[in-house]
Amino acid sequence: MEEIVDVFPRESGKKSVLRKLRREKKIPAIVYGGDEKNIPVWVEEKKVSKVLSHKGVSIFMLNLGGKKKLRAIVKDVSYDPITDAIQHIDFMALKAKHEIEIEVPIKLVGEAPGVEKGGILDFIIRELEIKTIPSKIPDHLELDISELDIGHFLKVSDIKVPQGITVLTPPDSICVVIKAPKVEEEVKPEVEEAPQEPEVIKKGKEAEEAEEKEQTPKEEKKE
Numbered sequence: 001m002e003e004i005v006d007v008f009p010r011e012s013g014k015k016s017v018l019r020k021l022r023r024e025k026k027i028p029a030i031v032y033g034g035d036e037k038n039i040p041v042w043v044e045e046k047k048v049s050k051v052l053s054h055k056g057v058s059i060f061m062l063n064l065g066g067k068k069k070l071r072a073i074v075k076d077v078s079y080d081p082i083t084d085a086i087q088h089i090d091f092m093a094l095k096a097k098h099e100i101e102i103e104v105p106i107k108l109v110g111e112a113p114g115v116e117k118g119g120i121l122d123f124i125i126r127e128l129e130i131k132t133i134p135s136k137i138p139d140h141l142e143l144d145i146s147e148l149d150i151g152h153f154l155k156v157s158d159i160k161v162p163q164g165i166t167v168l169t170p171p172d173s174i175c176v177v178i179k180a181p182k183v184e185e186e187v188k189p190e191v192e193e194a195p196q197e198p199e200v201i202k203k204g205k206e207a208e209e210a211e212e213k214e215q216t217p218k219e220e221k222k223e
Contacts, residue, residue, distance in 0.1 A: 002071075003051050004061045005043060007031070007091075012040035027086050031062065031072060034093030039064070045086060052077060052086070055105050056139035062091060070094075071134060073102065094134040101168065103127040104138055106159065106175060110146030114178030119150040125175045128159065129168040136164045143175060153177035 010028065011017050018028050021042050031039040041064070051058050052074065062070045076090040094100065105127050115121050128141055143159050157171035 002059045002061055004063060005047050005051075006063045006066075007041040007043045008065055010040050010042045022085075022087070027089055029089040029091060031064075031070060031091045031093055033072075034070065034095050034098075041091075043089065048089065049086065057102065057104055057137055059094070059134065059137065060091065062093075071096075073100075073134075073137075096135070097133055099131050099133050100137075101129065101131050102137060103129050105140045107140045107142050108145050108176065109142050110144050112145045112148040112178055114148055114150040114152065117150055118181040119178040120181060121145075122177050122179055123175075124177065125156065125169065125173055128156065130161070131166040131168055132164055136162065138162065138165070145176060148176070148178050150178050150180050 007029065010021065021028055025045045026042045027045050027048065029041050029043055031041055041062075051060075058074065060072050060074070062072050064070060070091075071094045072091040073094065074089060075092040077086060078088040079085065080087050092100070106125065108123065112119070112121060141159055141161065143154060145154065148154065153174050154176050155171065156167065156169050156173045156175055159167075159175070161167055
């Protein structure tokens with residue numbers, strides 16, 4: 001997907017300027033790469049926040065102050081560690097026929113039979129590193145799991161990749177596996193044994209009972 005976004009030149013190197021922009025809901029950014037020198041810019045937060053939440057690859061058409069248009073991708077985003085607000089964006093300008101390296105998300109399609117049987121799906125590799133020209137960058141790549149049973153797995157080499165794209169992630173890397181469900185061991189209830197009397201107390205009771213028998217007067221015989 002391609003988004004048209006207005007960006008505006010800004011003064012660089014001053015923290016006071018950056019703080020003022022953020023207070024006004026404007027995000028400091030920089031555009032680099034391509035045939036351009038580094039260009040410090042700012043962009044309205046509401047114009048990019050929704051696009052950045054998109055899990056696919058987004059290509060931006062940057063409208064630089066209404067004077068120049070640059071096609072770019074977001075290479076890096078910095079967030080505030082407390083508020084999670086966007087603090088800075090790095091845009092990388094693209095050349096039409098110049099290959100770039102980029103990570104593309106993997107989307108699982110289909111229903112795995114192993115999951116229906118109680119297996120656990122482990123999605124290990126969620127992004128694929130590829131190399132291609134800007135016009136061939138896919139929004140995402142699909143991996144079909146409709147025949148995946150318990151104990152089975154799929155590798156990077158199982159992903160269908162369009163022509164003109166070179167996969168840089170090792171082909172033998174496991175992307176997804178269906179693990180067997182965990183078997184819970186039956187816990188047997190513990191039977192509480194009656195507490196035994198200490199040996200000393202037991203012997204003491206026996207002595208007391210014998211002493212009581214001796215002290216009991218015998219019944220007189222009737223004449």
